[in-house]
Amino acid sequence: MGAIKALLASACLLPCISSGQTLPPFKVSDTTYQTMTLSTYLNELNEKNPALRAKKLTADSAASTAKQAGMPYLSPILTYARGSVYTQAPYTGYTNPASNTVGATVTVEGWGKRSAREAYAQSEANRHLAEMIVETRSVETQAIFNYIDALRTKLLWQSYQSAIDKLSAYKGQDVSSHKTEFLAAQKVLANDLKYYSYGLVNFLGNPNQPLPLPVGMLNIPPQKFTTKDLVERAQDNRADLTSSKASIESAAANLEMVKAGKNPDFLPGLYYTETPPYSSNGVGYGAQKSFSFLLSIPLGNGLLNDSDLIAASNTVAEQEVNLVAAKTKIVTEINQTYLQYQAAKDRLETAAASYSQAKPSQNLGLQGLLKFREAEYELIDARTVHAKTLILLQRLSGDFDVPNLN
Numbered sequence: 001m002g003a004i005k006a007l008l009a010s011a012c013l014l015p016c017i018s019s020g021q022t023l024p025p026f027k028v029s030d031t032t033y034q035t036m037t038l039s040t041y042l043n044e045l046n047e048k049n050p051a052l053r054a055k056k057l058t059a060d061s062a063a064s065t066a067k068q069a070g071m072p073y074l075s076p077i078l079t080y081a082r083g084s085v086y087t088q089a090p091y092t093g094y095t096n097p098a099s100n101t102v103g104a105t106v107t108v109e110g111w112g113k114r115s116a117r118e119a120y121a122q123s124e125a126n127r128h129l130a131e132m133i134v135e136t137r138s139v140e141t142q143a144i145f146n147y148i149d150a151l152r153t154k155l156l157w158q159s160y161q162s163a164i165d166k167l168s169a170y171k172g173q174d175v176s177s178h179k180t181e182f183l184a185a186q187k188v189l190a191n192d193l194k195y196y197s198y199g200l201v202n203f204l205g206n207p208n209q210p211l212p213l214p215v216g217m218l219n220i221p222p223q224k225f226t227t228k229d230l231v232e233r234a235q236d237n238r239a240d241l242t243s244s245k246a247s248i249e250s251a252a253a254n255l256e257m258v259k260a261g262k263n264p265d266f267l268p269g270l271y272y273t274e275t276p277p278y279s280s281n282g283v284g285y286g287a288q289k290s291f292s293f294l295l296s297i298p299l300g301n302g303l304l305n306d307s308d309l310i311a312a313s314n315t316v317a318e319q320e321v322n323l324v325a326a327k328t329k330i331v332t333e334i335n336q337t338y339l340q341y342q343a344a345k346d347r348l349e350t351a352a353a354s355y356s357q358a359k360p361s362q363n364l365g366l367q368g369l370l371k372f373r374e375a376e377y378e379l380i381d382a383r384t385v386h387a388k389t390l391i392l393l394q395r396l397s398g399d400f401d402v403p404n405l406n
Contacts, residue, residue, distance in 0.1 A: 023158035024165060026213070031194055033213035038147055039402045041200065041212060045143050050205040052139060055132040062125040069121030072114055079103040079271070097278050097285075103271035105294070110263030117260075120253040127250045130243035137239045141395055143203045144403065145388055150196035151214035151405065152384040157189040159380060163373040170366050178370065216405030218383035220390060222345045230334045230397040237398025238330060244323040251319045255312040269294040330396070337393045344382075344389040351375070351382035 036044075046052060083099040160182045167179050197211035204212075235241065271292040278285055358375035361368030391403050 022162075023155065024161045026154055026158055026161075028190060032210045033197070034210035035215055036212040037215050038144065038405055041147060041214075042140060042143065042402055045140065045203055046136065048204045048206060049139055052132070052136055053205075055128075055135045059125070059128040059132045062121075062128040066118075066121040066125040070114060070118035073107055073109055075107040077105040077269075079105070079269075083275070097275045099273055099275040099288075101271055101273040103269055103292075103294075105267055105269035105296075108266040108268065110260065110265050112260035112263060113257075113265075115260075116253070116257040120250070120257045123246070123250040123253040127243070127246040130239070130246040134239045134243045137395065137400060139203065140400070141392070143200065144391060146196055146199045146203070147212075147214050148218065148384060148388055148391075148405070150193055150200060150212075151216055151218060152380060153189045153193040153196060154214060155218065155380045156377065157186055157193065159373065159376045160186045160189070162376075163369060166362065166369055167366075170369075172366075174366065178366075214405075218380065218387045219406040220383070220387050220403065222348060222386070223390065225338065225341075225393065225397075227335055227338050230338065230393070231331055233399070234330045234334060234397045235327070237400075238326075238396075239398075239400075240326055241323070241330070244319065244326045248316065248319040248323060251312070251316040255309075255316055258308050258312045261308075264297050264299055267294075267296040267298070269296070333396050334393070337389065337396055341386075341389045341393050344386040348382045348386040351379045355379040 079102070081101040081103075083097055164179060164182050164186075167175050167182075193213075194211065197213065200212045201207060201209060271294065273288075273290045273292070275288040277287050355372075355375045355378075358368075358372040362372035363369070387403070387405065394401075394403075
């Protein structure tokens with residue numbers, strides 16, 4: 001991805017205009033911020049997040065293993081034997097023929113072992129890839145919510161700044177008191193923004209970079225859903241379901257590999273022996289050459305012990321239970337979040353109506369200004385809850401597109 005090109009300065013100016021709502025620029029002098037859109041931030045996140053990088057390395061290792069898992073295990077053994085060497089002749093007149101034997105033995109795996117091993121390695125690669133995607137979606141969701149929290153505090157800071165600017169048109173003890181109150185609130189919000197921005201940096205794993213400053217107005221239009229459609233889409237697109245299915249496939253492949261492991265291997269060997277001419281007790285013997293064939297079949301305890309088969313079979317059943325539980329969880333999560341979203345939509349509608357009603361009075365006296373500021377504060381909070389609930393509902397249903405925070 002590389003470094004993001006953005007304006008770095010000790011004072012950041014961010015005009016925010018949306019749907020007739022205008023806020024003054026965000027300004028700070030004690031912190032270096034870097035303006036960053038959500039899509040840019042998520043791109044950086046996917047590239048730099050330490051947890052995701054670790055998952056990617058694990059997935060790459062599994063994929064590399066899968067590529068070579070189908071290679072046969074020959075385990076060749078080369079043998080060379082020199083004729084017997086005696087420290088003294090066994091009897092008078094004995095001659096050592098000093099023969100030379102060269103041999104080779106290889107392993108021929110039992111039937112089904114190689115294909116089962118290859119299938120298991122590939123299923124493990126698929127499982128690690130699915131787990132990496134699950135981790136990616138989880139980290140993205142947490143980061144998006146952190147980004148929205150940071151954006152909310154920035155918008156509230158700007159809302160207070162707008163009220164402070166308009167207070168300059170009025171005079172009196174009440175005006176001074178409200179201004180002091182607003183400045184104190186801004187200080188807290190600036191602290192909160194810095195806190196959430198540090199959280200955003202933590203997701204990127206680079207504590208030395210400038211703090212990210214979010215962009216947007218959180219003005220996301222309400223949407224209509226049916227829980228039936230959301231559940232159906234989730235069944236097709238949820239990353240955790242894909243991961244559960246991959247775990248079942250991996251467990252089933254492991255079971256087949258355990259079964260194939262019961263099949264005995266064969267160790268054929270071929271030996272060549274050559275004895276040079278020699279004489280013994282006055283009798284001459286000519287050169288001799290011979291070939292020998294050896295077949296070994298090792299029989300392990302696996303033929304008598306089936307505990308590994310039981311364990312592997314239970315793992316398959318366990319993963320199938322996990323899949324059923326995941327599907328049930330999806331239905332529950334979507335229905336619960338749908339109820340929350342309906343409430344968030346109602347709150348947003350009420351806040352937007354109050355904001356529209358209070359907007360004309362913002363320039364008609366101090367009380368009108370204060371009423372408008374409270375309405376704007378509530379609108380920003382309502383937009384925040386609506387945005388987070390909507391994004392959660394979409395991601396629970398398998399829609400992982402980057403949201404537009406407007």
